[in-house]
Amino acid sequence: MRLAKYLAQAGIASRRQAEEIIRMGRVKLNGSIVTELATVVDSKIDHIELDGKIVGAEQQVYILLNKPPGYISAVNDPWGRPTVLELAGDIKERIYPVGRLDYDTEGLLLLTNDGQFTNLMIHPRYNIDKKYEACVRGSIKDNELKRLRDGVDLEDGMTAPAGIRLISRDDRASIIELLIHEGRKRQVKRMCGAVGHSVISLKRVAFAFLTLEGVEIGEYRNLQKAEVRRLQDIALHEL
Ligand code: URA
Numbered sequence: 001m002r003l004a005k006y007l008a009q010a011g012i013a014s015r016r017q018a019e020e021i022i023r024m025g026r027v028k029l030n031g032s033i034v035t036e037l038a039t040v041v042d043s044k045i046d047h048i049e050l051d052g053k054i055v056g057a058e059q060q061v062y063i064l065l066n067k068p069p070g071y072i073s074a075v076n077d078p079w080g081r082p083t084v085l086e087l088a089g090d091i092k093e094r095i096y097p098v099g100r101l102d103y104d105t106e107g108l109l110l111l112t113n114d115g116q117f118t119n120l121m122i123h124p125r126y127n128i129d130k131k132y133e134a135c136v137r138g139s140i141k142d143n144e145l146k147r148l149r150d151g152v153d154l155e156d157g158m159t160a161p162a163g164i165r166l167i168s169r170d171d172r173a174s175i176i177e178l179l180i181h182e183g184r185k186r187q188v189k190r191m192c193g194a195v196g197h198s199v200i201s202l203k204r205v206a207f208a209f210l211t212l213e214g215v216e217i218g219e220y221r222n223l224q225k226a227e228v229r230r231l232q233d234i235a236l237h238e239l
Helices: 003-009 015-023 084-088 115-122 142-150 187-194 225-237
Strands: 027-029 048-050 062-067 106-112 130-137 163-169 173-180 199-207 220-222
Touching (some): 003 048, 084 106, 115 225, 142 163, 142 187
Antiparallel strands (some): 027 048, 062 106, 130 173, 163 173
């Protein structure tokens, strides 16, 4: 298999990022730096290193994290903010978040080292349901709930119809549940903003059939094999 594919399958990076890493001269094959993208490797006989560390065929890991606010959904942060990886520090495989939750958003976030799984979960074509609970400023009106349900006009286009449920409202704040399958950047905050309500706090409470049940804030659990398979099935059946 080509070297970039091998690195991607080992959970190092996407195929494209892996090619960049090879071009930068960070990869050694049997002790010599290789920058040629067409290099073909055999995982059974070749010895591959990235930045001096052996790249093996890692076991695939799938984690469900209950992210607290105040953590960035990235592998590292140029500003030195805590990353979600620090909450799974005892996992030795090179995991990374599946999509992202904003720094101040809490709730269900998956982490894995399986690039193909990540693509299935975040690709807009596959339509995985995500459920959020948002606390917004002010008392949200019925017609505003309807607008959220029908779709609102954002700068990157109309949002798809969404499942919207009012949980509570008073003069100061309202709590609503939003079921969406798109995964645009800051989508929930922008949707709420579009109907005149800024978000005070946001939590993702479900991803497909997965919930936070049994996972305390800041804690994680491994997904069961059957759960991983079911997620893959859901994505592929949406095609
Ligand atoms: N929508 C947002 O606005 N923020 C998130 O973190 C997730 C969804």
